[in-house]
Each structure stands twice: as C-alpha cells, then as structure tokens.
Amino acid sequence: MRSPVFEHFDEAWGQRVVGAKSKNGVDGFLGIVVTEVSPGRLVAEMEAAPQLMTFIGNMHGGCISALCDHVLGTVLYPIMPSNHWAATTEFKINLMAPVTKGVCRATATVIAMTRRMAVVRIEVENEDRLVAAAQGTCTIVAPRGEPGA
Amino acid sequence: MRSPVFEHFDEAWGQRVVGAKSKNGVDGFLGIVVTEVSPGRLVAEMEAAPQLMTFIGNMHGGCISALCDHVLGTVLYPIMPSNHWAATTEFKINLMAPVTKGVCRATATVIAMTRRMAVVRIEVENEDRLVAAAQGTCTIVAPRGEPGA
Amino acid sequence: MRSPVFEHFDEAWGQRVVGAKSKNGVDGFLGIVVTEVSPGRLVAEMEAAPQLMTFIGNMHGGCISALCDHVLGTVLYPIMPSNHWAATTEFKINLMAPVTKGVCRATATVIAMTRRMAVVRIEVENEDRLVAAAQGTCTIVAPRGEPGA
Amino acid sequence: MRSPVFEHFDEAWGQRVVGAKSKNGVDGFLGIVVTEVSPGRLVAEMEAAPQLMTFIGNMHGGCISALCDHVLGTVLYPIMPSNHWAATTEFKINLMAPVTKGVCRATATVIAMTRRMAVVRIEVENEDRLVAAAQGTCTIVAPRGEPGA
Numbered sequence: 001m002r003s004p005v006f007e008h009f010d011e012a013w014g015q016r017v018v019g020a021k022s023k024n025g026v027d028g029f030l031g032i033v034v035t036e037v038s039p040g041r042l043v044a045e046m047e048a049a050p051q052l053m054t055f056i057g058n059m060h061g062g063c064i065s066a067l068c069d070h071v072l073g074t075v076l077y078p079i080m081p082s083n084h085w086a087a088t089t090e091f092k093i094n095l096m097a098p099v100t101k102g103v104c105r106a107t108a109t110v111i112a113m114t115r116r117m118a119v120v121r122i123e124v125e126n127e128d129r130l131v132a133a134a135q136g137t138c139t140i141v142a143p144r145g146e147p148g149a
Numbered sequence: 150m151r152s153p154v155f156e157h158f159d160e161a162w163g164q165r166v167v168g169a170k171s172k173n174g175v176d177g178f179l180g181i182v183v184t185e186v187s188p189g190r191l192v193a194e195m196e197a198a199p200q201l202m203t204f205i206g207n208m209h210g211g212c213i214s215a216l217c218d219h220v221l222g223t224v225l226y227p228i229m230p231s232n233h234w235a236a237t238t239e240f241k242i243n244l245m246a247p248v249t250k251g252v253c254r255a256t257a258t259v260i261a262m263t264r265r266m267a268v269v270r271i272e273v274e275n276e277d278r279l280v281a282a283a284q285g286t287c288t289i290v291a292p293r294g295e296p297g298a
Numbered sequence: 299m300r301s302p303v304f305e306h307f308d309e310a311w312g313q314r315v316v317g318a319k320s321k322n323g324v325d326g327f328l329g330i331v332v333t334e335v336s337p338g339r340l341v342a343e344m345e346a347a348p349q350l351m352t353f354i355g356n357m358h359g360g361c362i363s364a365l366c367d368h369v370l371g372t373v374l375y376p377i378m379p380s381n382h383w384a385a386t387t388e389f390k391i392n393l394m395a396p397v398t399k400g401v402c403r404a405t406a407t408v409i410a411m412t413r414r415m416a417v418v419r420i421e422v423e424n425e426d427r428l429v430a431a432a433q434g435t436c437t438i439v440a441p442r443g444e445p446g447a
Numbered sequence: 448m449r450s451p452v453f454e455h456f457d458e459a460w461g462q463r464v465v466g467a468k469s470k471n472g473v474d475g476f477l478g479i480v481v482t483e484v485s486p487g488r489l490v491a492e493m494e495a496a497p498q499l500m501t502f503i504g505n506m507h508g509g510c511i512s513a514l515c516d517h518v519l520g521t522v523l524y525p526i527m528p529s530n531h532w533a534a535t536t537e538f539k540i541n542l543m544a545p546v547t548k549g550v551c552r553a554t555a556t557v558i559a560m561t562r563r564m565a566v567v568r569i570e571v572e573n574e575d576r577l578v579a580a581a582q583g584t585c586t587i588v589a590p591r592g593e594p595g596a
Contacts, residue, residue: 261392270433282417284390284419
C-alpha cells in the first residue's frame, strides 16, 4: 500500500515524547508510553498491569480501545502544522484475542491525510500475536483565525 | 425499530448491579455507575472528573470509548443464560461533541441477539446533547462442556 | 435520544424524489425507491429481486451495503443549503440476518449535524425483522467560493 | 504485522476463479474480476464504467462498498474447509478520494482467523492512490451436521 507524503515533520516533538510516561489522565492510568515516532507512524506500549484486567483475568477491552483512541490522534501531532490539534471523529476496532500478560504494542499508521482530515490504521500486538486492529478518522483543527479554522 | 425478544432476564442481577461503583479496574478509574437495567437495555453514567480530561480541557475520547466498550458487554449479562460471558468482538464509535463538564450517560440497547452473538447500539449524552454513538458486536461464550461452547 | 434541529428543509425536494425510480447507476440496478422524506429522516425500499441474490440464494451483502451508502448521503439533501452536496466519509454496517424474499426497507436518521459533517444511523428491515444496521459520517461540501468550501 | 497461518489452501479454487467475470448478480453488474489469489490474500478489479457513476461524475460509494463486501467473503473460500461458506457479519469502510476513471483494485488480506470467524482488511487503489480502506468480520459457517455447524 502506497504511503501518503507528509509535508511537515516535527522531529523535536518525537524526541520529547518518546519514553515519557504520562502521570495524569486516562493515558497515565493505562501506563501508555510512546516508543517510536516517524512521519505518519507512531508506536506506543501499555503493560498488562493488574488494574487493567477484568474479573475474568483478561485485559478490559476498554483499555485497548482507549489505547487505540489515544494513538489515533497522537500520531498526527508531529505531522500537523504547529498549534493545530487532532480530534478523533470516529474509529472502529476489532478485538481478536484475549490479553492476559506481557505488553500491548500499538502501531498507528496514517494511510490518508488532507488539511482537515486523516485516516489512521492501528494494530495492537501482544505476546507475538495480533490482538486488535482499528481504523479511524481524525479531524484536524486549525487555531482560530487561521485558514482551515 | 422492532425490538428483539429476550428468552431470559435475570432481574436480581440488575438489582445487584444498579448503583454499585466499581473500585477496581478501568471501570473503577472512570467511575462508571450502572443506573438502569431492563431486558436488552442498560444505562450507565460517568462524571467528567478532572482525571478524565486531556491537556486541552476536553474529556479524552478514550474514556468515552472505554465506557461504550464496557456497557456493550454488560447489557448482555442479565439476558444470557447464567455462567455465560460476553466478549466484545468489535465496535465502531462516532465522537460528535466535546465533553467539558457534567455527566456522560450511556444507553446501551440490544438490537439483535442469537445464542452466540449480539449487536448493540449505544448513545452517550452529556449536558442535553448527544456526544457519541456506537454500534458493536459481542460474542456470547458458553461455559466449557455446554452446548455452544 | 434527542433529535438535532435542522435549519433548512426543502419540502419540494422530497415531493420530487418520493416514488421516483432511478433508471441508471447502481441505485437503478438495485431498484431503490425513496418512499418517505421528512427533516433528518428518509425511507427507501429495495426489492429482493433475483439479480441481487448470490448463488446460495440470499441477497448479496454488497446490495444492502450499497443501499445504506445511498441513503446515508441522500437523507442530507433536503436539509443542506441548496447546491451543497454530501459525500460519504465512512460507515459501518452489521448484517444480522439473511434476506431471501420480500422488500428491504432502509430508514436513515440524522443523529448529529454541523455545517460540514453529519452522522447518520440506518436500519434495514425485511419481512418484519431487522436485517442490517449501519452508522456513518458524511462530509457536507459547499460550492466553490462559498463559506465552508 | 505478523500474518496468520492458514491450515488449508485450495489452489484449484484460485485457478478457477482468477480472470472469470461474473455474468449475474451485483458482482456481474459491477464487473468485478478476481486477478490474484494466494493464502489469505485476494485481489479483485472493477472498472470505473459509466453505469457506476453518480450524477456528479464520481463513482457511487455504494459500488466501492459492495466491492469490499464481495472480497471480504471471497478471500476466505480457498482457506476454509470445502463446503463451508462465509457470511459478512460486519464491516467498516472509509472512502478517502473520489474515483472518476480507471480501475479500482481491491486487495483483501485476512489478518486473523479461527474456525468460526475471520477478520479481513481491504485497500482499494485507483490511479495510484488509496481511495478506500475497509476492515470487517466474517462468520464461517460449517455444513449442517459437521462440527462447528
């Protein structure tokens, strides 16, 4: 599959974000850490920690859904003009296998992008298996007063 | 739209669950409380608490996604045979308006159900507006050794 | 679920469209006929004709998908400013029961709408059962030179 | 992304299907031709013929949706046990660019498969661009009386 061309890439953004663990918010609770950033691609990891499990002993699907929602927008930050932000418009996720231990590794790839919208695909791997796949749309929002706002 | 007929309804399950707040797991972190249960319908609420917000001041889409994933399976418990469990196979969510305060109220409705699968629709309302809508599929899993397992 | 308020409704459009059968295009092949139009709601029917069936004797899922795609955009025409057009950005469909005879009746309902985007839900009924449910997003496109274009 | 391993592959099926043009059904109307088959992957083409266009001059989204629905199930035939059949449970599609001429080339890839279910991703390319991407679930149905039926 042909990859889109990205006009913009903020390499410093990637350097700031990789390895940093959020202390707050749902991403902090989930323990999401971004591990790789390149133009149109972002990888993030989340450990199968006890607080993410259901009473059955599997990771709650809501954690994997939230991880996907998180990387769906985040992958766009280094390739959008500065001061723009990305809002998830919609996504779809298939949960294909239970997660009981180890690390969930989500890879987000931008497959199409215009000034106002991007389509992103995500694969989540755990213990050498594909456990989830998602596809979604983000709206790119310009600051007030700028073209596209 | 015609509603499916449910062969089974565990009223005691609803009485146990309504009003109880989970202390653990992602549902505990999100503060999800089930407020209404009837055959094929479940309502749950989640407050727009500070820890659910992003740096922009809006609720993280991952929280609303996780709420939807949670009610997608939960609505099936009182209408499945006892000892069965429900696993989210897939869902799709549209996030339509930002949430900044108040309560998110998710209503899950089962629109189709067989012995092995159910299709559920969810609406999330906040401050008198529809802020998200989801549609997804659950697989119904029988205990080992039982028909359908 | 609260219904959005529509600023605009072209009643004449509905009168022109109801009952007319397209002679061309995939909608002509499928035999789609719009039967009801009101603000934010459109009903269309499609017969289970022999050319829409697969070798197994069920209606091809692609026909029901195309019907949903068709009404997803069409429901917006009477509620958009004149000269605007609607392009399907994305949708998701669940196919829940096989169709072997009779009429498929699709009801499209606009659940959210801004100047640039609308979210629509669709139910498809056949022989007194719900056979498909869809949810999708349309982009509303203004003519060149107008605000929003 | 790791590819699933397929226990079964009916090479003769591929040889029979490649290049054959359906004369009937919606696939016949759309002019779908399968051009490549390998384990877990199928490519099919559809020309941007006049009867697939809307009054605006773009291909009707319903044609691309139907193409995706078609390959979603078809990719499974050579990798299912003989006599089994595949029914689309659900799929989601993003339409990313208008099609006005040339050929639409859909590539379906099975990303997960059990005895009862498969998850498939599809990309549709036209004139060197990605114009649509889909992701969906098929239910695999065994003949009556066989395990899994």
